[in-house]
Amino acid sequence: MTFTIATLAPSLLNTNGDAQNANVLAQRLRWAAHDARVVAVEDVADLPDRVDAVVIGSGNDSTLDAARAKLLTLHDLLRRWGTEGVPILAVGTGWELLSWGVERADGSVVEGLGVLPGRAVARSSRVIGDLVVRSPRFGHLVGFENHARDYVQAEASPLGRTLAGDGNGRESGQEGVVMGWVLGTHLHGPVLAKNPGFADAIIAEMAARAGVDYTPGEQAGVVDGYAASAREAQLRGAGVTLDR
Template sequence: MTLTIVTLLPSLLNTNGDAENAAVLARRAGWAGLDARVVEVESRDDLPARVDAIVIGSGTDASLDAARTRLLELHDDLRRWGTEGVPILAVGTGWELLSWGIELPDGTGIEGLGILPGRAVPDVGGRIIGDLVVAERGSRELLVGFENHARAYVGAEGSPLGRVRSGAGNAKGSGQEGVVMGEVIGTHLHGPVLAKNPALADRILTTMAARAGLGYEPGEKTRVVDAYAESARRAHLTAAGVEVEPAASDARD
């Protein structure tokens, strides 16, 4: 069986390279001995027969209307995938388009698809840019990445991805980042987030494999690459002023 990871609208929603989260999943699956492929979907006609995970990247505000129009064609599919527990990772404006809606500075708005709770609203403090560190809810994992957004996200306080340790997250002073509903994740974390946070990628892959009746166990190549990722993560945490716990190998020395 081949696991199929769909990246939606990469021509419009890949400003920060976030569509490449799909490539991260496929590569890690391959290192674990699983067949996987990435399928770029620009319209519903491009959908493969089987979908095991969906990645939606971020785009510019100039692409919002066009992206929304194309995503509306997939509204029923997205809602069904979310209900069935297919992992969906949406970043930046891709996440905002799955929300209740986006409010623009001129008073107009864009209706979202209503897949995730909350809405994006203009941030009174201006654009939020900088390193972001998040303590993932229900986990000891620290997620790292870069945030760059002109809007705050409100109305999803009951289901965040995690608690902000450094940075702004959903809004300055909110203390929260992202939103999670079942296996659907929305986040401001760029990076791409799955390359910088291998543990999150592995949780998504574990869900994908289990739904397909397969097992997922990171391969030897994965561990080599993750050592580089961990070094970069620790540098990120240190720069952000977040205390870094000793690595397991350090604790044994």
Template sequence: MLTIAVLLPELLDTNGDASNARVLARRAEWAGHDARVVAVNSVIELPEQTDAVVIGSGSDADLETARDVLLTLQSRLRELVTSGVPVLAIGTGWELLSWGIEHGDGSVLEGLGIVAGRAIPRGERAIDDLVISSKYGRLVGFENHARAYTGAEGSPLGRVLSGSGNGSGTEGVVMGEVFCTHLHGPVLARNPVLADHLLTIILARHGAAYAAGERATQVDQIAQAARNQVAVRLGLAPEGDSAGNS
């Protein structure tokens, strides 16, 4: 039984990002592996055997509350990260794992320091489709954030093709098996190639190989069509064209 922990789903699910955990569980089941999603709101609720961690995005009004709860999980999260358990963090969930969040008034909310970099104020809020080119293929989603991100230039998730991302031409950060991004959607539903990469890591830790099930193949065609609609609207080549991952 694979166990996927989703942290603080009541506070960190503004854009439906907690559903990324359900995407992982469902695709694992389609591939013939039992899986469950466990909501974690305190350290005592974090399962001893945790195969993946999902952290969604939340509102700025809940940042300090969410950070304080996550601090109680900090040591356990570091253990999981060190042991190679994949972590997917979205938006403010990612920012809370960073060195800290700088606000426009000059104050700073210290983060957990698990991933390099910090969130810094943007001149204008980024609200648009976000498309990036990554080693996993083209990734598409929606961004909605008031902060840029610095310190991740050496290890981004990908290069921005359209949108703002980190604000430096790159998007997200990858450190070991920790994957952080501004992409909403939820990102794994819209980009199953990334979900399958995480599942490959998860199952490899159990000495098993991952192969997408037949149902996943059908669903992936729908996701690809949706990504291509976004690409065409933004003037990018659809996937399957020679420039599809440029």
């Protein structure tokens, strides 16, 4: 079989290279001797027959309404995928658009798609910097955050606790939101390249749903060494020492 990873509205939602998380999943599958492809979905007409995982990247406020319009054409499918357990990784603005709503700095509000609980609210200043998260589900995750909104009223479980950075803000000590396999995060990057264990957890779920086995390939081990070095450098820069 061929695994298909759909990246949604990448023409608008790829500001920090977040849409490339789809390519990380596909390449790791290929290294494990599985066929995989990435399909860019700008509207419902672009949808492939089968979707094994979904990636939604981040954007900026100038294209917020246009990005919402694109995702709105996929609203029912996003809800169905979430219910069925198709992994959905949404970063930054892409995540915010899956919430109840997005508040701009001028006080105007963009209605979200309501796939994830919570809402994005404007903060007094933009937060930019290293973000380190301890996730009970995916281990320690590193990346960087760059956002001008906090995330509040999330009734689902957070992705994890912040060890460095603001995450969801409001001194919550939390980062991201998780509902089943719908995963929202401020971790930019693409986050899956720097956190291969996170990528493999998503792939393992994709494989399990397809009824096939997944074991990371030999080349993945080589690349993961580079990722480990990058993670160590970022942890040192953030002043975080992990428990061994």
